[in-house]
Amino acid sequence: MDCIVIANQKGGVAKTTTAVNLAAGLALYEYRLHPRQPQRVLLIDMDPQGNAAAIVSHGIFGGGNGGGEETASELSIANLLADDNPPAVVDLRQQARIPTLLPQSNLDYIPVNRPALAAAAQRLVSAEAREYRLAECITQLEQLYRYVVIDTRPAYDLLLLNALTAAHVLIIPVEVSGLGMASLPDMNATLQRVQRRLNRNLRLLGILPSKCNLQRSEAQMVLEALQQEYGGLLFDPIRERAEVSVANTEGLDIFSYRPPRPQAEGKMAFTSPSAQEFARLVEEVLRRLGAGR
Ligand SMILES: Nc1ncnc2c1ncn2[C@@H]1O[C@H](COP(=O)(O)OP(=O)(O)O)[C@@H](O)[C@H]1O
Numbered sequence: 001m002d003c004i005v006i007a008n009q010k011g012g013v014a015k016t017t018t019a020v021n022l023a024a025g026l027a028l029y030e031y032r033l034h035p036r037q038p039q040r041v042l043l044i045d046m047d048p049q050g051n052a053a054a055i056v057s058h059g060i061f062g063g064g065n066g067g068g069e070e071t072a073s074e075l076s077i078a079n080l081l082a083d084d085n086p087p088a089v090v091d092l093r094q095q096a097r098i099p100t101l102l103p104q105s106n107l108d109y110i111p112v113n114r115p116a117l118a119a120a121a122q123r124l125v126s127a128e129a130r131e132y133r134l135a136e137c138i139t140q141l142e143q144l145y146r147y148v149v150i151d152t153r154p155a156y157d158l159l160l161l162n163a164l165t166a167a168h169v170l171i172i173p174v175e176v177s178g179l180g181m182a183s184l185p186d187m188n189a190t191l192q193r194v195q196r197r198l199n200r201n202l203r204l205l206g207i208l209p210s211k212c213n214l215q216r217s218e219a220q221m222v223l224e225a226l227q228q229e230y231g232g233l234l235f236d237p238i239r240e241r242a243e244v245s246v247a248n249t250e251g252l253d254i255f256s257y258r259p260p261r262p263q264a265e266g267k268m269a270f271t272s273p274s275a276q277e278f279a280r281l282v283e284e285v286l287r288r289l290g291a292g293r
């Protein structure tokens with residue numbers, strides 16, 4: 001199993017968008033590469049806003065139980081993290097509604113209860129093994145999931161530390177702007193602290209330039225600066241396009257919103273440029289994960 005965390009302490013840099021589309025894309029590629037026995041992907045939302053869980057459950061406006069207060073009586077990620085006797089993680093997972101284009105969804109998620117997750121973050125402060133709660137859950141899933149993708153919130157807190165401690169690799173989405181670049185030293189310092197104290201094996205898989213608008217003169221300069229600093233760690237940029245944010249608002253991943261045409265030998269023809277870019281990201285993530293083994 002590979003556990004991938006998406007993090008950046010800056011908000012609005014496409015963490016959630018990346019987590020959802022990467023999770024859906026990995027699920028899609030499992031079908032493509034192993035059509036008879038696709039393995040499963042799990043999306044874990046560690047942001048009390050619950051946007052990622054909301055998208056993969058019933059859509060943001062669908063009244064689903066992924067990211068709402070509706071789950072008040074049900075168990076959620078908060079119980080896994082902060083209960084004295086936490087439930088088994090396998091009992092909490094739910095099958096995601098997306099990717100809608102697959103014959104059967106092989107993407108699962110853990111429900112989020114917004115107030116409970118925010119409260120759990122507070123309760124963790126005085127808890128035993130407070131940084132390792134999520135890692136303990138993830139080890140229970142080793143045989144059940146091929147990939148786990150964790151979305152995080154833009155804050156330096158125990159939810160972020162749990163996510164970084166549980167993960168094997170980190171992807172940092174960065175907005176292609178001067179301010180976006182300025183957010184990277186903070187995240188790198190956090191990565192180093194975690195590597196030193198909590199998770200020696202955490203590896204930076206790459207930096208993902210997100211919401212990139214090449215029309216802006218600043219963008220080209222920032223991309224070049226990123227290239228100089230990170231070289232081979234840089235992923236190809238994801239461009240800013242309405243279809244990405246519209247898919248989010250409709251509660252869909254980009255592959256369900258702009259489905260590829262199936263072709264011979266399990267190949268897929270993507271007609272949407274954004275779906276193409278996210279598919280390239282998935283392929284590059286698979287390549288880098290393989291190279292690290
Ligand atoms: N490639 C993109 N093109 C256009 N809008 C995007 C793109 N990526 C993200 N967005 C939009 O930017 C906003 C912030 O993205 P989000 O994934 O929620 O960021 P974060 O989780 O880092 O706060 C959302 O409204 C989202 O729809």
Ligand SMILES: [Mg+2]
Nearest residue numbers: 015016047051
């Ligand atoms: Mg988010």
